[in-house]
Amino acid sequence: MIVVMQAGSSEAMIDAVLERLGEYQLQGHLVRGAERTVIGVVGAAIPPTLKEELEHFVGVKETLRITQPYKLVSRELRPTDTLVQVRDVTVGGNRCVVIAGPCSVESEAQLMATAHAVREAGATMLRGGAFKPRSSPYTFRGLGEEGLKLLAQARDATGLPIVTEVMTMNDVALVTRYADVLQIGARNMQNYQLLEEVGRTGMPVLLKRGLAATIEEWLLSAEYVVAQGNPNVILCERGIRTFETATRNTLDLNAVALAKRRTHLPIIVDPSHGTGKWYLVPPLALASIATGADGIIIEVHPDPDRAKSDGGQSLNHANFAALMPKLVAVASAVGRVL
Amino acid sequence: MIVVMQAGSSEAMIDAVLERLGEYQLQGHLVRGAERTVIGVVGAAIPPTLKEELEHFVGVKETLRITQPYKLVSRELRPTDTLVQVRDVTVGGNRCVVIAGPCSVESEAQLMATAHAVREAGATMLRGGAFKPRSSPYTFRGLGEEGLKLLAQARDATGLPIVTEVMTMNDVALVTRYADVLQIGARNMQNYQLLEEVGRTGMPVLLKRGLAATIEEWLLSAEYVVAQGNPNVILCERGIRTFETATRNTLDLNAVALAKRRTHLPIIVDPSHGTGKWYLVPPLALASIATGADGIIIEVHPDPDRAKSDGGQSLNHANFAALMPKLVAVASAVGRVL
């Protein structure tokens, strides 16, 4: 950590900082410049609260952290890519994954139709929501356990592993009985008890980035899961909230490329939520693979204009099938397979 | 709802929309302009998914909602202000409330010192965290039930009602035994099960706005609580996340003034989180009262540079005491009392 003193701060002010560092068995190295003095903090264990503590000191202008606050998920700690195994599918290797399926599980007919269609087209996992977070209390919130059962049935029929969201600690045991990957939604990215609970299951976790979460906060949330002894975290960029309202969110592919350098965890992209418009999903899906994402997750529905949620951003079966060979081509162009 | 057709859309495309409306027992009124046709949708109950459904139709350019999706919290439904009673304190009337106390309850000595100090200075309620959401798994997360007991003890000693955060459904019963107001933190604003659980308690709920939540989403989250039969919701603006990083958040006082027109619920402001810097808290606290907020919630600590959380944004006792008469003066200037 670096402590920047104000121009004209006195020796007594500097001493007060050094004294506090001493209380924590830390050393302060003074760097005296033309205008101001800077204190480099060195020592075994810098308490997480020290930055805020010192900002209160008279004469301190600001404090700067120079280490990332996450450890286990950091590529500095572990330079090689983590591979997450989901049944017979490996996430994070040379092969990009394609996870497809409806936003919500609505009925057996709907789910089975889409499950077969996406498998036919080449998808490697099936997504579908049984528990749906909705901003309004007056909209469809999913079929619950009935939806989970249908997902399991679709897995049996197609062989595709199942990705589905778990919204509360209390549902983790239930969802774990049916799902292959536990999805943590964007709104729950900082629901720490839930993160720890899914961490304790040891199961693969798909962790969506929050709407207003920095890359650092996203990785810290992953750290919550991994700190429970569960390394099987798949990160998912799904768009952030910005001033631009012509699209539902702003898909942040910069974040994918940067996070690949900062962490060893695999990263996939959700262009359905990332754009909010079905006709923007194909170009951004291709862009995601070109950026180096380890896969994509896409909403597909047999009849999007009758979907109970997110119809506007779902591809129909034909459009999904038409996208797949283009994804294969782009993956190949960047040295990956699909 | 309004359906805007693309320029040059055909009669068959328009008919397809009208037909779908008919399936829902809705009528479509055509408004044919020079460039394009617009369909006004009229009927008893427009399904929440209709907007997305129709965006998928060929020839539809966009759909526009013209009613707010919240009902019970709307001032259109209930024009008069809701008053929330917390023991002998009324929130939402002519008197502005001042809720003060430490970010985290750290010890009996710390809490009792601050409780007495803020009561002495004129605060009307005591805040303090026993369960703390922290972005890093490696920082202090609160004393848990021990903290709740200390809060109850502080209430007994000072008479100040207690505001404290509840982070999960599973803790609601526990926190309810000690607290007078259940605080829902910004990260949990869209944790819908938690909202419903605190709704079911019937207790006063302080609902913080999420970092990236629109005013509409904030009111929808309040709707989740009120829809459980609990009208005792106090909204709290605490800053939103923007591109400006010189302050921790951007306090959005526009939102306070606008929300006061849209909802009948009381609204308070948290300038501590809203600015992230203790020296900005006084000017923004004064601004909040001038804007018409029904009160403020402020972090106060006996020794902020040794606080276990949020020290950088906490006032010490002397600075809090110095702020109070200024708040009284501004409240009086806008026709309120403190």
Add this chain to the structure above:
Amino acid sequence: MIVVMQAGSSEAMIDAVLERLGEYQLQGHLVRGAERTVIGVVGAAIPPTLKEELEHFVGVKETLRITQPYKLVSRELRPTDTLVQVRDVTVGGNRCVVIAGPCSVESEAQLMATAHAVREAGATMLRGGAFKPRSSPYTFRGLGEEGLKLLAQARDATGLPIVTEVMTMNDVALVTRYADVLQIGARNMQNYQLLEEVGRTGMPVLLKRGLAATIEEWLLSAEYVVAQGNPNVILCERGIRTFETATRNTLDLNAVALAKRRTHLPIIVDPSHGTGKWYLVPPLALASIATGADGIIIEVHPDPDRAKSDGGQSLNHANFAALMPKLVAVASAVGRVL
């Protein structure tokens, strides 16, 4: 335009709106719903100020525009792609363009080295700044006309057309003497007199999106140029400002895909400014082409760690040369050539 009345607005309030519409020879079609009345406005020419005017009327809740405010650049007006001819290079057709070169022209040696290197690697145009907008008055602001002369010399030596920024109306005549494409920087996207001045030249204009400009505002700025009779506008997405600070900007590829549908003008992407980090430029350049951009513009410097501006985001010659075959492969994967 749609005028949404408040719930419970009176007939007199509605009549006042209709009367004002009549003053402009417009008709109002009433759509009376269960909760509120909506007025569809129909007529030959809706004044641009009408929306704001009516928002002031008693009983009006809000007004919604249903037509885009731009005309000439709209794909509704002209469905086929505009091709912009720059000497022997066509922008907007099946072939993607690669514009490369240093942020600033610093010296003959630097510019010529890079010009030859990027041409060798396959770039189709040369970029370089002679007039540089800098947020601090104390940094290098370019060589001015001397830089323009060097650019012309580089064009003579390599055959590459020149793209360079013009910052003020007063410099347009000067820059026009040397440049093949006039670049309007992000900070000048809403410098309307400058837009009109470059419009009057009839020359190709590269219009960068402003840091906080919506897609609609960006297209309106293009409209300013085209309205002067100059259809030769190339749009350039270069990142927007968001809360994420780990990257310099957030490259908005959603905007590229959406704008391609809204306008017939060609669109290129600047991943150098869009990311601000040289090691993120290759993945985002590939993503841009995969999204459907008509080309990219990249900063290249012979020795980035000695660049007088933007060194941190510039590729060196070797890294640029290594990127080109990957761009060719991705372009091919999406049915384009480079």
Add this chain to the structure above:
Amino acid sequence: MIVVMQAGSSEAMIDAVLERLGEYQLQGHLVRGAERTVIGVVGAAIPPTLKEELEHFVGVKETLRITQPYKLVSRELRPTDTLVQVRDVTVGGNRCVVIAGPCSVESEAQLMATAHAVREAGATMLRGGAFKPRSSPYTFRGLGEEGLKLLAQARDATGLPIVTEVMTMNDVALVTRYADVLQIGARNMQNYQLLEEVGRTGMPVLLKRGLAATIEEWLLSAEYVVAQGNPNVILCERGIRTFETATRNTLDLNAVALAKRRTHLPIIVDPSHGTGKWYLVPPLALASIATGADGIIIEVHPDPDRAKSDGGQSLNHANFAALMPKLVAVASAVGRVL
């Protein structure tokens, strides 16, 4: 400046940084921590490009600036408040200024009516636009010199000094002949040639913050003016662009309080643009004064629902007159006069 090396960077990498520092006659002080080495840079003059240069070095993780890049406007340089004299009005002292008037000068009748009304109500300066920046080329762009003449006439009649916008370098001489304060609009905050041109006039300059400008960039733009020998800069916060669209902009009063600490220049607030809705102007005007702003600038129109621009955010005469005594009361509550 601080150079943070990556964990595991070699001595050779560190030496390369030190060598480059030596080329600039700078010293590097090493601070070797448990995980990584940090280099504090000390010396007489750190080149502005050094930060970017070093980010390109192998083994460098990041570079951190520890001094603000502005000098002349900094409160570290000049601790006492700057007072800007505009005829007989002082901006920046104990008395808050109220600048009021129409968005655009539309006619003699309109301007004179409002000028008299705002003077009567207690305003201290008159605002009005003769040159209007408009996002669409198809809207009213002001009366030009005719508008300036009307402003001068209104000044003669009321004694109120005139604030009006200048949009291009070429108009500076013209506007200077009529205006008392030259306003630089938000879109031009980084139009550096214009900043320097108004700097050279020596006249008072009102510098609006850009929609997406950080506080630091805003102060750097003020530095451009002051660096021309013109200390008469009045800063104006007018709202920033965020994800919230229920208000036109998000008024950032945090920025006012923070900038008052960082600079000695006076700061006023524009709640008309800051909110975009006339009914939000009074509460935010009061909040601005409570925060410590040195004044406000408000749009007032005799008949807002017939205004040629910004009618939706203009107060009528009665509402402005009703606001003034409230402003007086809040100013008094915070120890100021109006």
